[in-house]
Amino acid sequence: MSGAEAYHVYYARGASVSASSGTRISATGTTTDVGGLASGKTYAFIVTAVNANGESAASEIMTASPEAAWGPKGGAGVSAGEAIYTSLAIGTGKAPYVAYGDKANSGKATVMKFSGEAWETVGSAGFAEGASYYVSLALDPDDTPYVAYEEYGTSKKATVMYF
Numbered sequence: 001m002s003g004a005e006a007y008h009v010y011y012a013r014g015a016s017v018s019a020s021s022g023t024r025i026s027a028t029g030t031t032t033d034v035g036g037l038a039s040g041k042t043y044a045f046i047v048t049a050v051n052a053n054g055e056s057a058a059s060e061i062m063t064a065s066p067e068a069a070w071g072p073k074g075g076a077g078v079s080a081g082e083a084i085y086t087s088l089a090i091g092t093g094k095a096p097y098v099a100y101g102d103k104a105n106s107g108k109a110t111v112m113k114f115s116g117e118a119w120e121t122v123g124s125a126g127f128a129e130g131a132s133y134y135v136s137l138a139l140d141p142d143d144t145p146y147v148a149y150e151e152y153g154t155s156k157k158a159t160v161m162y163f
Helices: none
Strands: 006-013 023-027 043-051 062-064 083-090 096-102 108-114 119-121 132-139 145-151 157-162
Touching: 083 145, 096 132, 096 145, 108 132, 108 145
Parallel strands: 083 132
Antiparallel strands: 006 023, 006 043, 043 062, 083 096, 096 108, 108 119, 132 145, 145 157
């Protein structure tokens, strides 16, 4: 439409959409982002132009399927400092746990859990007696974390701890 002042983007899950059936997003420019779409699902889109005279006829339907993208869980930087020998486990409620040698605590083992809002330390940060190498994390059915590692403070012997 000549003299467009804004655009309406209508979208719906599936292969078809109309102005009456779709979710509307208003945009003042010729590009906009549509968030909250499920990865791997097909969505249909149409666009209309809007000015003082009203809304134009809809464009042809275009379809797209968003792909998943990597992003940080709870923000970047789980550890307070450099992390070595990281290990990840997922709890029964889908909460991720990570164990690592924590350089902010002389390389001693630390376990963190994502609470849904933020990363929280499980027990005490740097709980090992000495620097912890080759850290491995497992959770039992009750989400009790078990951490195995080679501990420098005990003549490099294997150590297993739980909390």
